[in-house]
Amino acid sequence: MTNPPGASGRLAKRAVLRARLGRAQELVIEAVIRLCGVSAVVFVFAIFFFVLREALPLLFGGLDLGQFFGSMEWYPDSLSNRRYGALALILGTLAVTGLAMVFAIPLGLGAAIPISEFSRGRTKEALKIVVELLAAIPSVVWGFIGLMILNPVIIDLFDAPIGLTVLNGAILLALMSVPIMVSIGEDALKAVPDTYREAAEAMGATRWQVVRRVLLPAARNGLLAAVLLGVGRAVGETMAVLMATGHAVTIPTGPLDSVRTITATIAAELGETARGSDHYRVLFVLGTLLFAITFVVNLTADLVIRGFRRR
Amino acid sequence: MVTHGAPDGAPVPKVEFRGLTVRYGDAAALRDVSLDCRPNEILGIIGPAGAGKSTLLKTLNRTLELTPGARLDGRVLLDGRDVCKVGDPSAVRRRIGMVAPLPVGLPMSIYDNVAFAPRMAGVRGKAELDGRVERCLTQAALWDEVKDRLRDLGTKLSGGQQQRLTIARALSHDPEVLCLDEFSIAVDPVTTMRIEDALKALKERMAILLVTNLVQQARRLADRTAFLLSGELVEVGETQQVFGRTPKDRRTFQYVHGMFG
Numbered sequence: 001m002t003n004p005p006g007a008s009g010r011l012a013k014r015a016v017l018r019a020r021l022g023r024a025q026e027l028v029i030e031a032v033i034r035l036c037g038v039s040a041v042v043f044v045f046a047i048f049f050f051v052l053r054e055a056l057p058l059l060f061g062g063l064d065l066g067q068f069f070g071s072m073e074w075y076p077d078s079l080s081n082r083r084y085g086a087l088a089l090i091l092g093t094l095a096v097t098g099l100a101m102v103f104a105i106p107l108g109l110g111a112a113i114p115i116s117e118f119s120r121g122r123t124k125e126a127l128k129i130v131v132e133l134l135a136a137i138p139s140v141v142w143g144f145i146g147l148m149i150l151n152p153v154i155i156d157l158f159d160a161p162i163g164l165t166v167l168n169g170a171i172l173l174a175l176m177s178v179p180i181m182v183s184i185g186e187d188a189l190k191a192v193p194d195t196y197r198e199a200a201e202a203m204g205a206t207r208w209q210v211v212r213r214v215l216l217p218a219a220r221n222g223l224l225a226a227v228l229l230g231v232g233r234a235v236g237e238t239m240a241v242l243m244a245t246g247h248a249v250t251i252p253t254g255p256l257d258s259v260r261t262i263t264a265t266i267a268a269e270l271g272e273t274a275r276g277s278d279h280y281r282v283l284f285v286l287g288t289l290l291f292a293i294t295f296v297v298n299l300t301a302d303l304v305i306r307g308f309r310r311r
Numbered sequence: 312m313v314t315h316g317a318p319d320g321a322p323v324p325k326v327e328f329r330g331l332t333v334r335y336g337d338a339a340a341l342r343d344v345s346l347d348c349r350p351n352e353i354l355g356i357i358g359p360a361g362a363g364k365s366t367l368l369k370t371l372n373r374t375l376e377l378t379p380g381a382r383l384d385g386r387v388l389l390d391g392r393d394v395c396k397v398g399d400p401s402a403v404r405r406r407i408g409m410v411a412p413l414p415v416g417l418p419m420s421i422y423d424n425v426a427f428a429p430r431m432a433g434v435r436g437k438a439e440l441d442g443r444v445e446r447c448l449t450q451a452a453l454w455d456e457v458k459d460r461l462r463d464l465g466t467k468l469s470g471g472q473q474q475r476l477t478i479a480r481a482l483s484h485d486p487e488v489l490c491l492d493e494f495s496i497a498v499d500p501v502t503t504m505r506i507e508d509a510l511k512a513l514k515e516r517m518a519i520l521l522v523t524n525l526v527q528q529a530r531r532l533a534d535r536t537a538f539l540l541s542g543e544l545v546e547v548g549e550t551q552q553v554f555g556r557t558p559k560d561r562r563t564f565q566y567v568h569g570m571f572g
Contacts, residue, residue, distance in 0.1 A: 199415040203428045204405030
């Protein structure tokens, strides 16, 4: 270059430098974001791997799967007659979760609609805060409520010998999963564009017709996600059901039977087992099963949603 | 000069705005507007952005009430009856078809989009619904393009097709008045022409309020044209006169000949 290096040359150099710095910054940010995304997947797989690792030696070395899934005889500590029949635990979990959803779905979605569509301003905010407060109650407190309040109420109402039952646990689980359903359900309804509401109202639809014929179909996927997150919360909940369902290894025949869930069993027994023993490992098999149940629930949801989309 | 609403044989207006003032908070969107639309006529409403054209339509089907902070003074009459005094707003809305600037396909099939309003009104018979869907889609110049895929999602149509779907939907409950708010913004010129032809035919059955940014569109379609500016009605008259050499107001001449602002 013939021009002497002047002020303009320095400026140009600085601009090039700044552009390079910008590019580097961009790369770093991109890497961080990618790391966050990948790590979520890695963590889930890692958890599954570690649970499975503890379970595998027993799963392929001595556990009678027929007995595990087909028998209700759970005698993990017995010296003479050791049995690992998890049928009662599995059915206990399903019974409590199932009944909880019977209460929670109408309550949860039933609350999401009025909060999202029929209340405004301060009322709306107040309602949301109250519902979210429900989510902040620790599960041991729920267990306490089940033990001290619902227990005598159920005994009085149904003339039952004991109030620590499927019904008790289901009521608690329902109340615990309602806040999630309301929050996610309300988000799903809020995500429906206002233009849909206006278009429907301009055609003479009443508020309720708008909700039933336009909003619910439009928000279907989100509402389903809300329900399934509630199911996930209920299946995985431990402390409240441990305290409120009676901890009896029986196959439930009605809502007034005591049961024991998979989660409660793991929580109650893991601390007393010797590391590496069969009892220790069978609890990890239960953990793997729990993982599988959640996985199937999510997969089903995914397939159902895809089915809706294709139509 | 043409005077309207004269007793000697002039038709009774279908829609009347009387001394209409609308405020959003402190800002007035319409100031003392008096205007009417006769049966079987297309009333063009022109004016630059912010003139209050859309607000005017919203007062008629009472969707203004959905905007928080909107206040209305004056009267809006449909067949001589104040729409604000009707207890149930949806009863008014069922008599009026409304087409918004950007098409809103409801997230349901093409068929269900058009059958939505009749179903709400209690029409259940499949034959009658089928007939109505076909008639409305035909009137909106869309039937031939979608007749083989009525079960597809309405939201999957192209922009121009969706706008015609919106028009078909607005016709589905047999409205007495059809309001179009700049319907051709998202529509190609060919489709616009087809819709304009459809509107000329529809005029035989209903009154049409046509809000448009395209002054030439008003010139092509409207029987009479109203010019709004900053919330005030500058003038209303026969379209030929408004677009001719001698509108009543100089500002009208400037606006329709593109000498504005």
